Amino acid sequence: MSAEGGTLTTSGYIQHHLTNLAVCSDAAKDATGHCHGFWTFHLDTLLVSGILGLVVFGLMAMVASKATSGVPGNLQSFIEMVVGMVDQQVKDTFHGKSALVTPLAITIFVWVFVMNAMDLIPVDFLPVTAAAVGVDYLKVVPTTDPNLTFAMALTVFVITLFMGLKIKGFGHFMHEVFAVPFGLKLAPINLLFRIVEEIARPISLSLRLFGNMYAGEMVFILIALLGIWQLPLALPWALFHILIITLQAFVFMMLTIVYMSMAAESH
Amino acid sequence: MNINATLIGQAIWFAIFIWITMKYVWPPLQKAMADRQAQIADGLAAAERGKHEQELAAKRSADALREAKEKSAELVAQAEKRAQQIVEEAKGNAKVEADKVVAGAKAEIDQEVERAKQQLRERVAELAVAGAEKILRKEINASAHADMLVALKQDL
Numbered sequence: 001m002s003a004e005g006g007t008l009t010t011s012g013y014i015q016h017h018l019t020n021l022a023v024c025s026d027a028a029k030d031a032t033g034h035c036h037g038f039w040t041f042h043l044d045t046l047l048v049s050g051i052l053g054l055v056v057f058g059l060m061a062m063v064a065s066k067a068t069s070g071v072p073g074n075l076q077s078f079i080e081m082v083v084g085m086v087d088q089q090v091k092d093t094f095h096g097k098s099a100l101v102t103p104l105a106i107t108i109f110v111w112v113f114v115m116n117a118m119d120l121i122p123v124d125f126l127p128v129t130a131a132a133v134g135v136d137y138l139k140v141v142p143t144t145d146p147n148l149t150f151a152m153a154l155t156v157f158v159i160t161l162f163m164g165l166k167i168k169g170f171g172h173f174m175h176e177v178f179a180v181p182f183g184l185k186l187a188p189i190n191l192l193f194r195i196v197e198e199i200a201r202p203i204s205l206s207l208r209l210f211g212n213m214y215a216g217e218m219v220f221i222l223i224a225l226l227g228i229w230q231l232p233l234a235l236p237w238a239l240f241h242i243l244i245i246t247l248q249a250f251v252f253m254m255l256t257i258v259y260m261s262m263a264a265e266s267h
Numbered sequence: 268m269n270i271n272a273t274l275i276g277q278a279i280w281f282a283i284f285i286w287i288t289m290k291y292v293w294p295p296l297q298k299a300m301a302d303r304q305a306q307i308a309d310g311l312a313a314a315e316r317g318k319h320e321q322e323l324a325a326k327r328s329a330d331a332l333r334e335a336k337e338k339s340a341e342l343v344a345q346a347e348k349r350a351q352q353i354v355e356e357a358k359g360n361a362k363v364e365a366d367k368v369v370a371g372a373k374a375e376i377d378q379e380v381e382r383a384k385q386q387l388r389e390r391v392a393e394l395a396v397a398g399a400e401k402i403l404r405k406e407i408n409a410s411a412h413a414d415m416l417v418a419l420k421q422d423l
Contacts, residue, residue: 020273022271035271037271038270038271038272039271039272040269040271040272040273041271041272041273041276042271042273045273045277046273046276046277046280049277049280050280053280053283053284057284057287057288057292058287060288060292061287061291061292064291064292064293064294064295064296064299065291065295067295067296067298067299068299069298069299069300069302069303069306070303070306072299072303076299079296080296080299080300083292083293083296083297083300084300087297099289100285100289102293102297103285103288103289103292103293104285104288104289106288106292106293107281107284107285107287107288110288111281111284145273146270147270147271147273147274147277148273148277150270150274151273151274151275151276151277151278151280151281152277152278152281154274154278155278155281155282155285
């Protein structure tokens with residue numbers, strides 16, 4: 001299944017599965033046609049995550065527009081259950097008033113969950129289908145692309161910063177940056193601590209999701225290499241993985257809520 | 268693992284989906300859920316109220332029943348008393364009437380007796396006269412009385 005057309009080696013198979021469908025200008029391509037440099041787009045990540053998001057949020061918006069306060073239908077009940085669960089977490093953790101936190105948490109939970117769930121489709125299914133229609137590379141799980149997880153973590157970081165500024169006001173915010181935890185006399189150290197903390201958050205947030213999903217995908221690929229023995233192994237791992245994809249979506253959402261509540265509340 | 272412009276694209280997607288959720292998903296669902304919660308709360312309150320009212324009504328009906336029973340007992344007692352009174356009155360009236368009738372009858376009997384006595388008295392005179400006549404007729408002896416009759420004739 002190697003796009004290079006050579007013999008199918010184990011490392012080649014793995015490599016192929018872990019390569020994104022990248023597009024860039026011709027100038028950015030190296031001799032073998034691979035893209036390098038910043039101005040490269042992973043088309044598979046962008047399209048899969050975008051289509052999944054449009055479908056699932058489109059569906060939710062459609063159901064929400066017809067939502068009744070009477071007896072809800074099955075789909076509305078299901079969506080309300082998910083949304084209600086997220087809202088309950090927000091209520092338990094975030095004590096400020098914000099119209100943004102709950103929608104943000106819902107978006108994160110639902111989107112990350114459906115993207116992670118792409119992992120449950122057998123590893124060769126979509127790439128082979130794509131190869132049949134002339135697409136050489138296809139990495140189907142968007143959350144195994146660090147670009148996506150970093151994008152989400154950075155967005156959360158920016159929103160957190162703006163919310164902190166908005167709720168506390170510039171003066172209070174700056175005071176907190178320079179005077180917590182050691183008081184104003186040690187302002188440089190406080191600032192340093194704050195910077196480390198603020199940088200560590202998005203990195204840990206994004207790498208946690210990326211690492212878990214990447215490792216999970218890797219195990220699926222390795223199981224797929226076992227020939228007939230993959231049959232008894234793929235199912236248990238997929239079942240176990242259902243837990244992981246839900247848990248990772250939940251953790252990402254929960255940490256976001258926690259960061260937001262820390263930004264909104266005084267230390 | 269290389270960070271590239273995909274990052275920007277993903278951030279845009281993320282922002283779009285947050286916007287969709289914030290504008291079209293969360294508010295209607297939140298409203299529907301809150302409304303339903305309010306409806307359920309109202310329903311429960313109404314049920315509680317209904318139960319309370321039912322209890323009150325039961326109490327009221329028991330009260331009314333008790334009152335009605337008391338009243339009916341009172342009425343029955345009154346009626347009994349009245350009936351007794353009427354019976355007494357009737358008895359009295361009957362007695363008076365009976366006395367009257369008896370007195371009337373007695374008077375009539377007395378009258379009757381008087382009349383009978385009168386008649387008897389009259390008949391006794393007649394009988395006495397008849398008896399006397401019979402006696403006289405038997406005693407009369409033309410010869411014995413001839414003297415008297417002659418004397419009588421002479422007086423004439």
